[in-house]
Each structure stands twice: as C-alpha cells, then as structure tokens.
Amino acid sequence: MAAAALPFIVFTALWGIVGIVAPFFVPKGPNRGVIQVVLMLTAATCWLFWLCCYMAQMNPLIGPKLEAPIIKLMAREWGHAIIMTSE
Amino acid sequence: MFRSEEMALAQLFIQPEAAYQSISELGETGTVQFRDLNEEVNAFQRKFVTEVRRCDEMERKLRYIEAEVRKDGVHIPDVRELPKAPNPREITDLEAHLEKTEGEIKELSENAVSLKSNYLGFVELRQVLEKTHAFLVEQGEINGPDVSHKLPEDAQTAGIARGRLGFVAGVINRERIPAFERMLWRISRGNVFLKQAEIEEALEDPSTGNLMNKTVFVAFYQGEQLKSRINKVCGEQLKSRINKVCAGFHASIYSCPNISQEREEMLKNVRTQIEDVTLVLNQTKDHRQRVLVGVAKELQNWTVMVRKMKAIYHTLNMFNMDVTKKCLIGECWVPVTDIPVVQKALSDVVQKALSDGSSAGGSSITSFLNVIETNENPPTFNRTNKFTRGFQNLIDSYGVASYREVNPALYTIITFPFLFAIMFGDAGHGVILFLFGLYMVADEKKYMAKKTSSEIWNIFFAGRYIVLLMGIFSIYTGFVYNDVFSKTMNIFGSSWNANSTYTDVDAHQEVQLNPSFDYAGTPYFIGVDPAWMLASNKIIFLNSFKMKLSIIFGVFHMIFGVCMSVVNYAHFRHIEDFFLLFLPQIIFLCLLFLWMVVMMFMKWIMYSADLSEMAYGSSCAPSVLIYFINMMLFSTNDHDEDCMEYMFEGQGTIQLIFVLVALLCIPVMLLGKPFYVMSTRKSQKKASGANGDVNQGMELQPESVSDIPQSAPRRDQHEEHEEPISEIFIHSAIHTIEYVLSTISHTASYLRLWALSLAHAQLSEVLWTMVLQMGFRDNYIGAIFLFLIFAAWAALTVAILVMMEGLSAFLHTLRLHWVEFMSKFYKGEGYIFQPFSFKVILQEEDEAD
Structure with missing residues (x-):
C-alpha cells in the first residue's frame, strides 16, 4: 500500500505553480512583494495541509466502524457490492 | 511592508510670510510629522495663540449655526471636494461672514420666540373665551333661576345675578390641575368652585418648542359685589389669594368680561389678531428657513476650512523663531522616499506667491528642507493599503x-x-x-x-x-x-469498500472495516x-x-x-x-x-x-x-x-x-552573549589604554558578576549607555529560560x-x-x-x-x-508615525462629534 502518484503529482504541481511559478508573473508595482509573499505562503500552507491529510490516511491502522444500515447504504449508493455468502 | 519606511529628521526653514501657506500645503500631502520645539512653553505663551483663539471662536459660532440648522431639520449637504485652508485674507472675510450669519440667526430666533409667545397668549385667550362662555351661561342658569326667569333682558340681569359670584379664568398645564384644585380648596375652605375644560390640541411652548397639553379653568368664588362689607373684604382677599395661587402654578390668567356680548366682541378681536400673528409668524419662519438653507450649503465647507486653519496654527506653534526673526524653523520626521514630495510642496507655495505677485514678495527665497543626522529613534511607518x-x-x-x-x-x-x-x-x-x-x-x-x-x-x-x-x-x-x-x-469515490457479508452485517450492530481487506490501497483524493x-x-x-x-x-x-x-x-x-x-x-x-x-x-x-x-x-x-x-x-x-x-x-x-x-545549546544561549559583551568591552578598554585585566580569569563563572560593580563605575565614565554586565547576565538568563520553556x-x-x-x-x-x-x-x-x-x-x-x-x-x-x-523575533518597542495630515485631523474630529 502506498501513495498513488496521480494525486500527489496533481497537488504538488497545482500548489507549485501557485507558489513558485506564479510569483514570477506578478505585475510590477508597489505591491509586488506583498502579492508574491501571499502566493508563496498560501501555496506552502495549503500544500502542507493537504499532504498531512493525505499521508495520515495513506496507511490506515484501523478502519472505520460503521453501523449496519450505513454499510448497506454505502454498498448500494457507492457501488461496492456486498459479497453474498451463504454460510 | 517588509520593514517600516526609512525615516529622516529634517529641519524646515520657512519665511514667516509663506509659513501659513507652506504648512497648509504640507497638511494636504500628509507626509511629515512635526516635532514640538517649544515643549517647555506653556500653551498660552506661544506665538499664534490669538489666531488659535479666533479659530475657536469661529468654531463655536459654527456649532451654534449647525445646531440651529439641525433644529429646523434642514439637510446639510455633504461636500464632495474638501476646500483648502483659507488665505489669511479670506479668513477675515469668513470671520465677518460668520459673525453676520450668527447675528442674523440669533435675532431671527429671538423674534420668533417673542412672536410665538404672543401667539400662544392669543390662542389661550381664545380658548378661555370659548370655553368659559359655556360655563358662564350655565352658571347664570344655576345661579339665579328666580331672578333670570322673571327678567327678560337676561344679558344685564344675568350679569347682576352672576355678580354675586366673582371668577378668575385662565389656562394651566394639564398635569398641574389636581394639585391646583386641592390648593384652591384649601385656601378658600371650600368656597371656590373650579370648572375646567381641556384644550383639545396641544400647544407649543415658544422657547423650547415642546408641545404641552393645557386646560382652561374658571374659578368661581363668592361675594364680589355683596352688600355686606365683611363679605366684600373676604371676597377681595379671596381673589388676591387665588391670583397668587395661579401665579404659583404658572397659570396664565386672562381677563374675561362678564357679559356675553362683550365676550363675543372680544373673541372676534382675538381671532383677527391671531390671524395677523400667524401671518407674521409664517413669514418669519420662511425667512429663517431661507437663511438656514443658504447657510447649510456652505456650512460643511466652513467647518472644514476652520478646522484646517486651526490645525495649521497649532502646527505653527510648534515652530521656533530664528534669532533674527527672519524665518521659522521646524523639525519634522519625513519618510526618505517622500522628501521630494515635501520639497515640491514647499517650492509650489513660493511659485504661486511669485506668480500672484502678491505681497508675499519677501518670500521669494525658497523655504528649504535640511536633513539632519540624529541619534534619536525615528517613528515607525508602515505604508499600508486598504488590503493590508x-x-x-x-x-x-x-x-x-x-x-x-x-x-x-x-x-x-x-x-x-x-x-x-x-x-x-x-x-x-x-x-x-x-x-x-x-x-x-x-x-x-x-x-x-x-x-x-x-x-x-x-x-x-x-x-x-x-x-x-x-x-x-x-x-x-x-x-x-x-x-x-x-x-x-x-x-472522488471512497477508498473504503464494504466488503462484508450480509451475514456479518446482519449479525452485528456495527462492523469495523478491516484496513487489510476493505481498504482500496490509495487514500481518498x-x-x-x-x-x-x-x-x-x-x-x-x-x-x-x-x-x-x-x-x-x-x-x-x-x-x-x-x-x-x-x-x-x-x-x-x-x-x-x-x-x-x-x-x-x-x-x-x-x-x-x-x-x-x-x-x-x-x-x-x-x-x-x-x-x-x-x-x-x-x-x-x-x-x-x-x-x-x-x-x-x-x-x-x-x-x-x-x-x-x-x-x-x-x-x-x-x-x-x-x-x-x-542540551548543549542551552549554556551557549545562556552565557554566549554576556561573555561576548565582556570581551568586546575589554578589547575596547585595552585599545583606550585602560587596565583591562581586572576580570580576567573570573569569566568562567557567572557568579563572578558580584565582582564587577567595582569596575563598573570606571566603565561608565567611558561609555554612558552601557548597562552593567550583571544586568546582561540576568537578561540572558531570563531569555534562555523563557525560550527553553516556551x-x-x-x-x-x-x-x-x-x-x-x-x-x-x-x-x-x-x-x-x-x-x-x-x-x-x-x-x-x-x-x-x-x-x-x-x-x-x-x-x-x-x-x-x-x-x-x-x-x-x-x-x-x-x-x-x-x-x-x-x-x-518581534520587539515592538517603536512608536507610530503620525503625519500632519488634514485628512486624519478631519476624520478624528468627525468621530469626536
């Protein structure tokens, strides 16, 4: 079990663009520095926030405890078939 | 935004003739903070006290006018563009104008008050006449059925018949009635008979403009024209007593003829008079309204002008006069980037004066700005915009x-x-x-x-x-x-699958999904x-x-x-x-x-x-x-x-x-700074030839601090600002403990x-x-x-x-x-830059209002 590459790349690229690439294209003016700092900090904090959330769930040690009706509902709505066994 | 702006202490040399204009110009730009150079001088002994007084007086007048305008509910329009501070010449005009307007309004309102009280008197009289008519007729009937029945010319006889009872008629505030009645009862031992009728519409108090409810009363008392002398005396006494009570209760008494024809005559008179007064009253009101509306348009402008003027003179009070009395010297903090702005503002004033060809010919020498070096701590100025x-x-x-x-x-x-x-x-x-x-x-x-x-x-x-x-x-x-x-x-689709069996689900209330089987392998997106x-x-x-x-x-x-x-x-x-x-x-x-x-x-x-x-x-x-x-x-x-x-x-x-x-870092934090300070001081002392060996060998122990004071006085002679080494140790100890714990x-x-x-x-x-x-x-x-x-x-x-x-x-x-x-990392020991700016001053005054 490990991280899927796709979300990682997508998010890193997204916040990378915001935080590293975008500051170069800020129009010149008295507020250029402020906008650059704003962009970089936004990207850094948001990326780290997402990363923490993602990694916390990467290798779950326990599973969610669900009530029976919810499990049935999940199976129906989210499309995971409940295995039919007749023991 | 990263750091506060670099500031410079500057000296301004301004010609006295151009001073007012220059300060006004600087106030519009709002870039300099003046320092008070006459701190020891008491506020009443400064140079421009009289001007400030004049401004105060003008402000008072403006406040009076504004109050009058507001009382009449005239809308004061907001001005779009704030006017600049007036020229000294304009000031006198403005002053005279304000004086005139204030006088006019005062006179008008005084007239209005007297007219109104006149009007009130007539209205009350009319009411008295109308109401008492009913009473008196009634009274006449009750009074002498035997007499009035016999004699047909009832006007005269009724008068005679009624003549046995005297009466006083008047108007009194409605809430006073019960007390009034009781009082009359007491002084006359029950010999006074009070009739009353409420006036339906509320009347206006002339001086305050409040509405009051009033009541017409007629107090009958016995024995005005009785033959018996004793009774007559009593009647006279009673009448004067009643009058006194009326005065005490602020009741206005109106003379009211006995005979109904006379009454009607009088009523007619009063009605025409009321009409006249109403006419005059309306005209005064219109005139007042016109004046106030005219004033209201300019009011905001004037207020702003006067406030600016006052601010300028307050600032000028902070200036020093040159020894030769040829120019004013002021000190101010300026952001370094704004120095050109200030210089431009100063030269503009001179340019304008020259082009006007006005009397300010003496100021053809430009006022100039001189940046001076200082050890003082400049104010902190962070340029912000509405976002930051x-x-x-x-x-x-x-x-x-x-x-x-x-x-x-x-x-x-x-x-x-x-x-x-x-x-x-x-x-x-x-x-x-x-x-x-x-x-x-x-x-x-x-x-x-x-x-x-x-x-x-x-x-x-x-x-x-x-x-x-x-x-x-x-x-x-x-x-x-x-x-x-x-x-x-x-x-994005949950990563958890409900892979349980139906038997599982049915058998238990709750099922805990197992990460080994039910987890999709990659987390939710x-x-x-x-x-x-x-x-x-x-x-x-x-x-x-x-x-x-x-x-x-x-x-x-x-x-x-x-x-x-x-x-x-x-x-x-x-x-x-x-x-x-x-x-x-x-x-x-x-x-x-x-x-x-x-x-x-x-x-x-x-x-x-x-x-x-x-x-x-x-x-x-x-x-x-x-x-x-x-x-x-x-x-x-x-x-x-x-x-x-x-x-x-x-x-x-x-x-x-x-x-x-x-853990090793802690002693470095604790002792590093004090030892560094000690060693630099020592090397400085060596350089200056002083004996620096006193403390050598004692540095290893922080306890050696106790020996320092002996040498401290000597050091103080060299450098005044240095704090004793013991304090540095204490500081660093506090900082270290604070940091580690924090x-x-x-x-x-x-x-x-x-x-x-x-x-x-x-x-x-x-x-x-x-x-x-x-x-x-x-x-x-x-x-x-x-x-x-x-x-x-x-x-x-x-x-x-x-x-x-x-x-x-x-x-x-x-x-x-x-x-x-x-x-x-933050010390936060600065003080904020407060530039002299009309915008800020006006805003503050608005809030104070």
Missing part, C-alpha cells in the same frame, strides 16, 4: 514595531486566516463567512462614504479583507476535512475519506490526525518565527547574535520538535495494516508522543516481543545525540488548533442531529415542520457556529500569532 491595513492593525495592537524591524504583518496576511481556518474548518460556514466578507468588500466605497457610529459594524468593516480571506481558507480546510455543515461529500465521517469511531481517527496536524503546523510556524530573527540580526548587523542566539535556538527547536514531526511522518509512511511484516503492522505502531517523552527522559521504550523498540535501527543513538546537542509550552499551545477544530466539528454535528434532524418526517406536516425547523437551524448556525465559534477561533489565532509566533 487590517492586518497591520492586528500587529500594531500588540505593539508598534521597532524602527526598521521585520514586520510580521506581511506574513500574517496568510498565516492568520490559515490558522483560523484550521480551527474553523467547515466549507459551509466558510461560505457564509466568505459571502459576508465579499459583501463588505464589494460595496466598500459606499460604506466608506457612509459613516456610521455603530462600533461593531466599524470593527467588522475594518477587518473586511481578513474576513474574506478567513472565509476562503475555511472553505479550503473544510473541503479537506470533508465537512460541509457537518455533512460529508463523496466526490482530497482530504478525509467520507467513510470516516460516517463512522462511529471517527473521533479516534480525527483526534490523531488533527493533533498531529496542529503540532506539525505549530512547529513550522515557530521555526519560521525563529528564522525571522535572523533577518533582524542581519539588518542591525548583530552578527554575534546570529551565532550566539539564533543558532542555538534553532538547533534546539529542530532537534527536539522537528524531530517529533519527522517521527510523525515516518509513522505515517512506515506503519500499515499490511500483514506481511509484523514489525511494521498496526499492532506494533508506536505512539510518537511516548517516544518523545522517553527521548527526553533517556529511558527505553516498552515493547512487545514481536515489535522493535524503535522505528529503525540506531534511532536510540540518534535520539541520544539529538538530546545531548540540544518551546515546550508553545508547542503544546498549538494543540488549541486541534481542540477548537474538533469542538467546531462536533458542535455543528450536534446541531444537525438535535435540531434539523427533528424536521425529517415522512408526511406533509413534516414539510411544514421542516420549514420552521430549518429557520431555527439556520439561525443557530449563524449565531453560534459562525459568529461565536468564529470569534473564539479568531481570538485563539490572534494569541497564536502574538505569543507563539511574534515572541520569537
């Missing part, structure tokens, strides 16, 4: 930055809304907050023009951009927490898996996640703060502080707390529910906190036989080294992020289940019920979850910034 001002205010309310210190407001722009959002993580509530911020930002021009005195609104409005950003970040964090009004969204939000053990998961999250962000935030101190050291050229303070501090912080963060990430990566490796299975997953505590205590970890003691080989050794190095307590303090975010999520969930869920019923009544319940739920959501929780999260975020972040 709110954040700067947050910082300034903690303490104004020292001159040229790193300004934390820049980073606060993002970190503040972000930390707030961690606690306020709910996309739904975030949207509400965002829309509120957007509403204020979108219409800001309108609201800025409309000044309100509502303090709460002003506070919100000043922080509108903060609210907007807090909303945006709350939406993001809410999205990651997968929390929308405590409900969850499954956008963004944020928390929706399956968790439905689970009954979601708190266990969220606790561990949010707790780690808050520690991670806390540690990074603190490290960031400590790094900021480097920028300060570099700017102030305190290289020694970099090595003696920053390095040990950052090493201490990183080795202990960053290591804890690293362990958290390692735990997330290395341990899983995969069954292939027992040592990294879920049963062996260690507690990072226990690891950390044991690391600090140098003790070993308890562990099962299957598991390893640490996450990897050699971790114990690494941790031991980390702790030892971190790293621990501050890290723990960041746990408030976890606590508040958990509380917020739980509260919104409780609100959903306790309130809104009651409305879900399966019939038509349920629909109506749901409608009402939804209103309650929505109101509670806004009031409790958005307002109250938002406020508490805001305060906690503020604390995290002020205490945990800024204490790492």
